[in-house]
Amino acid sequence: MKNNVAVKVSNVSKTFHLPTDNSTSLKRTIVNYFKGIKGYRDQKVLRGISFEVNQGDFFGIVGRNGSGKSTLLKIISQIYFPERGTVEVNGKLVSFIELGVGFNPELTGKENVYLNGAMLGFPEKEIDEMYGDIVAFAELEDFMHQKLKNYSSGMQVRLAFAVAIQAKSDILVLDEVLAVGDEAFQRKCNDYFLNAKRDKKTIILVTHDMDSVRKYCNRAILIDKGEIKVIGSPDEVANQYSLDNVTQKGSATVIEEVVTQNTPEPIEEVEERINNVQNQKENLSPVRDLKVRLLSKKLLEDSDRVVEFEISYNVLEDIPTYIAFSMVDIDRNVWIYNDNSYDFKTSKAGEKLFRYTCHLSELNKCKLKLNVAVRNDEDEPMIFSDTENSPVLIISPKANMTKSERIASSGVIKKNGQWTAK
Numbered sequence: 552m553k554n555n556v557a558v559k560v561s562n563v564s565k566t567f568h569l570p571t572d573n574s575t576s577l578k579r580t581i582v583n584y585f586k587g588i589k590g591y592r593d594q595k596v597l598r599g600i601s602f603e604v605n606q607g608d609f610f611g612i613v614g615r616n617g618s619g620k621s622t623l624l625k626i627i628s629q630i631y632f633p634e635r636g637t638v639e640v641n642g643k644l645v646s647f648i649e650l651g652v653g654f655n656p657e658l659t660g661k662e663n664v665y666l667n668g669a670m671l672g673f674p675e676k677e678i679d680e681m682y683g684d685i686v687a688f689a690e691l692e693d694f695m696h697q698k699l700k701n702y703s704s705g706m707q708v709r710l711a712f713a714v715a716i717q718a719k720s721d722i723l724v725l726d727e728v729l730a731v732g733d734e735a736f737q738r739k740c741n742d743y744f745l746n747a748k749r750d751k752k753t754i755i756l757v758t759h760d761m762d763s764v765r766k767y768c769n770r771a772i773l774i775d776k777g778e779i780k781v782i783g784s785p786d787e788v789a790n791q792y793s794l795d796n797v798t799q800k801g802s803a804t805v806i807e808e809v810v811t812q813n814t815p816e817p818i819e820e821v822e823e824r825i826n827n828v829q830n831q832k833e834n835l836s837p838v839r840d841l842k843v844r845l846l847s848k849k850l851l852e853d854s855d856r857v858v859e860f861e862i863s864y865n866v867l868e869d870i871p872t873y874i875a876f877s878m879v880d881i882d883r884n885v886w887i888y889n890d891n892s893y894d895f896k897t898s899k900a901g902e903k904l905f906r907y908t909c910h911l912s913e914l915n916k917c918k919l920k921l922n923v924a925v926r927n928d929e930d931e932p933m934i935f936s937d938t939e940n941s942p943v944l945i946i947s948p949k950a951n952m953t954k955s956e957r958i959a960s961s962g963v964i965k966k967n968g969q970w971t972a973k
């Protein structure tokens with residue numbers, strides 16, 4: 552990649568598999584889940600997107616609702632992974648994509664700033680240095696010790712945006728930031744954008760507001776049905792977008808009416824459906840009260856990646872049971888780590904309590920959800936952990952990565968190989 556290029560997107564495609572079956576039978580749902588059988592239609596959200604953002608560009612991305620803009624930003628920010636194509640990023644990238652990503656409603660404003668900073672890869676010392684500016688920009692001095700769930704949505708936006716812009720990044724990725732917040736906040740954004748444009752900060756902005764595209768951006772693209780329709784000056788892109796809004800009808804997303812089989816369904820959807828069915832049938836199961844309690848920290852920094860948790864459940868009959876659990880990478884939608892207590896199977900009724908410890912030092916960064924099931928002797932799940940008992944762990948990346956480490960950090964496992972020049 553050329554030195555003056557900040558982000559290079561090459562031939563990126565992304566498809567979401569949407570389930571077509573609404574099975575309500577517990578048995579059918581579970582059998583399908585374990586066999587991986589499901590009916591799908593494919594929604595091709597991005598189709599071969601390529602463009603470059605140069606250092607110092609204020610780069611606009613526009614398109615109608617559902618055209619794929621946010622998905623593209625999530626791929627650039629490594630929240631989603633494309634099934635084809637690559638994204639190369641030259642420098643530290645910070646994104647403000649959607650409210651809630653990286654924020655925890657149960658923590659205070661201050662704790663959230665530190666949690667978010669750590670997820671972005673900033674060491675605590677650097678967050679200490681940024682903290683005052685973040686609070687001042689957000690104008691939330693009196694609220695930093697309150698839990699985020701007690702903030703108004705506008706206050707949450709101000710805090711998240713303040714973290715994104717005060718964090719010392721080379722590239723800033725922003726989704727629809729101007730659509731939220733009150734007039735005072737929008738004025739503040741305006742001042743920030745004009746200064747950033749003058750200082751040649753690299754910014755990628757998704758917006759529906761063509762005045763903003765004309766005012767701030769020096770280059771832009773228009774996405775339509777997952778493809779780039781126009782790439783060029785803000786005026787060209789904004790004019791075509793306005794024209795499309797008047798002349799085009801129907802969806803800006805391409806849904807293929809192809810039904811595929813044996814494609815892994817998004818794990819969260821399966822879990823939710825199984826949970827729903829499970830709740831309805833709860834009274835039939837001889838296993839009850841499954842509780843999962845995280846004993847280690849929720850945020851695991853690179854230096855301390857020990858995970859410890861406790862699982863308890865109650866068996867009403869004398870039947871053999873054992874625990875099986877998965878740690879699911881929420882963004883990539885894959886099982887990263889599975890284990891079970893098969894070698895410690897119990898056979899009698901009564902309260903069961905197990906504690907488990909493992910290390911996740913090989914991982915780069917990810918968000919993991921711990922899903923637990925109790926199985927019987929035939930390996931059939933008798934109960935699943937519900938949302939409250941499926942804790943989320945945040946694996947934060949190594950601080951101060953070298954450029955090579957940063958490029959390689961899109962992999963699940965940390966790089967550990969040796970190069971030999973021959």
Ligand SMILES: Nc1ncnc2c1ncn2[C@@H]1O[C@H](COP(=O)(O)OP(=O)(O)OP(=O)(O)O)[C@@H](O)[C@H]1O
Nearest residue numbers: 567568596614615616617618619620621622623804
């Ligand atoms: N995680 C997901 N699972 C399934 N479908 C998804 C997922 N995320 C996005 N989509 C679908 O992909 C399409 C594009 O969504 P995306 O949010 O990228 O569009 P957008 O251009 O940002 O739209 P908007 O202007 O409304 O924000 C939509 O039809 C959406 O329903």
